Amino acid sequence: MAKTFELDTLKMRMNDAELQRLELHQRIQRALRALILDGALGPGLRLPATRGLAKSLGVARDTVENAYVQLHRDGYIVRREGSGSYVSQTVGTELRGAARRRAKLDPKLGAPQPGAGLSRRGRMILDSGGVADQQIIKAFATGLPETRTFPTDAWERLQRQVLKDYRGHVLLHGDPQGAESLRRAIAAYLNLERGAKVSPEQVLVLSSTRQALFLCAQLLADAGKPMLMENPGYFGARKAFESAETRIVPIDVDAQGIRMDLLRADRSGANCVYVTPSHQYPTGVTLSLERRLELIGWAAEHGKWIIEDDYDSEFHYDGLPTACVQGLDMHQRTIYLGTFSKTLYPGLRMGYMALPPGLVDAFARARSIMDGHTPQILQLTLARFMDDGHYNSHVRAMRKLYAGRRQVLLESLGKHLGGIVQAVRPPGGLQIPCLLERGWSEEKTIRQAEAAGLRLPGLSRLYAGDYKQPGWLLGYASLTAYEIEAAVLRLSNALRKA
Numbered sequence: 001m002a003k004t005f006e007l008d009t010l011k012m013r014m015n016d017a018e019l020q021r022l023e024l025h026q027r028i029q030r031a032l033r034a035l036i037l038d039g040a041l042g043p044g045l046r047l048p049a050t051r052g053l054a055k056s057l058g059v060a061r062d063t064v065e066n067a068y069v070q071l072h073r074d075g076y077i078v079r080r081e082g083s084g085s086y087v088s089q090t091v092g093t094e095l096r097g098a099a100r101r102r103a104k105l106d107p108k109l110g111a112p113q114p115g116a117g118l119s120r121r122g123r124m125i126l127d128s129g130g131v132a133d134q135q136i137i138k139a140f141a142t143g144l145p146e147t148r149t150f151p152t153d154a155w156e157r158l159q160r161q162v163l164k165d166y167r168g169h170v171l172l173h174g175d176p177q178g179a180e181s182l183r184r185a186i187a188a189y190l191n192l193e194r195g196a197k198v199s200p201e202q203v204l205v206l207s208s209t210r211q212a213l214f215l216c217a218q219l220l221a222d223a224g225k226p227m228l229m230e231n232p233g234y235f236g237a238r239k240a241f242e243s244a245e246t247r248i249v250p251i252d253v254d255a256q257g258i259r260m261d262l263l264r265a266d267r268s269g270a271n272c273v274y275v276t277p278s279h280q281y282p283t284g285v286t287l288s289l290e291r292r293l294e295l296i297g298w299a300a301e302h303g304k305w306i307i308e309d310d311y312d313s314e315f316h317y318d319g320l321p322t323a324c325v326q327g328l329d330m331h332q333r334t335i336y337l338g339t340f341s342k343t344l345y346p347g348l349r350m351g352y353m354a355l356p357p358g359l360v361d362a363f364a365r366a367r368s369i370m371d372g373h374t375p376q377i378l379q380l381t382l383a384r385f386m387d388d389g390h391y392n393s394h395v396r397a398m399r400k401l402y403a404g405r406r407q408v409l410l411e412s413l414g415k416h417l418g419g420i421v422q423a424v425r426p427p428g429g430l431q432i433p434c435l436l437e438r439g440w441s442e443e444k445t446i447r448q449a450e451a452a453g454l455r456l457p458g459l460s461r462l463y464a465g466d467y468k469q470p471g472w473l474l475g476y477a478s479l480t481a482y483e484i485e486a487a488v489l490r491l492s493n494a495l496r497k498a
């Protein structure tokens with residue numbers, strides 16, 4: 001510990017870049033505090049008088065006095081009338097004790113390792129790696145819609161209207177279930193466009209589909225219990241279920257969607273099955289009407305819940321989209337999930353559930369514990385966006401745009417990557433699954449693409465069990481036709497050169 005006060009050391013600390021934005025008295029206070037905590041100013045050390053230190057630093061005496069007052073209030077120094085200001089003995093004792101404790105630690109251990117002290121669930125979540133969302137437009141990231149042409153002028157105008165009409169009300173807490181006007185708009189949309197049978201009272205507005213999936217796992221399955229899920233299946237759903245400590249039981253899919261023979265043969269005791277009927281993720285196949293009805297009958301017969309993730313059903317290009325399972329389910333065993341991240345923009349962070357009436361209260365209360373509610377201003381703006389017809393208009397425009405981009409990608413893949421991958425033409429959605437030909441390594445092609453500045457989401461990670469189909473899942477919705485062609489050509493050159 002230092003025995004004398006070093007003015008030059010204090011000046012050096014005051015010149016730290018992180019302190020430059022602070023007022024002068026705060027810079028002096030922060031610099032002295034740092035020197036005390038570092039041990040450069042030892043316990044009991046007398047600090048310079050305010051007049052003398054002010055003269056040495058070229059500042060007003062009141063500036064130093066304000067710094068000393070704050071240090072005294074925080075307990076770093078003690079001030080004795082007629083004697084001066086001293087570094088606190090108490091703080092010094094604690095610092096010496098901490099130093100002794102550090103010295104006793106096994107040097108091989110050092111600082112606590114990442115994950116130290118976590119619960120079993122916490123360590124499991126840490127080890128799982130989480131879910132990495134693409135934060136910039138990059139070929140061929142999945143899950144990104146077109147955002148550069150979003151009607152921001154209309155959105156901003158409606159948001160200003162909301163602020164004017166509701167004033168301070170939108171600054172308060174909102175209903176955990178969601179704003180009534182938005183729930184009405186969602187219910188009307190689902191009933192008209194998706195063939196659902198939903199009342200506003202059944203709708204729960206959330207921040208994302210993943211939050212909805214986590215709530216399903218928390219409320220419908222105990223820790224360690226099984227959850228049935230399509231194989232291959234959505235990575236985010238698997239992570240959400242696993243973070244709630246449920247056990248994933250994969251059910252294979254074929255050209256008509258989830259295999260009902262395997263579902264009926266399941267004896268795991270699972271209470272729920274997660275499905276993506278409109279465009280199975282990642283294969284893109286549509287669950288046939290026959291299987292939809294069979295799935296509903298199975299759930300009713302055995303008292304199971306169907307979790308229907310209708311994540312991008314708005315974007316169906318080959319014929320008319322099939323009505324959602326929820327609208328066909330007369331037994332009210334279906335939990336419908338929807339999102340605005342694909343139809344509008346992912347930064348909005350808003351999704352929703354349409355729940356059987358008997359589940360609404362439980363889910364709304366669980367949501368109130370998790371994060372309270374979705375920001376009211378966004379909900380009310382979106383409600384007007386839908387009521388005024390902007391939402392349907394935007395979806396129609398994007399449906400036409402994405403159909404064209406899908407065709408450009410399919411043609412570019414055939415032209416430049418023949419013999420490397422076989423593209424599967426999906427009836428809709430925002431991505432195309434590509435199966436690698438024999439002799440090509442998924443892992444190696446992903447590395448080569450990354451070196452060329454491209455993102456190739458792998459297919460194999462979406463499979464459970466021993467069999468894993470090597471390939472890619474190429475997102476195209478956020479890319480222009482020119483960007484798609486240029487990216488495919490760049491990918492072809494990178495792979496063939498390697």
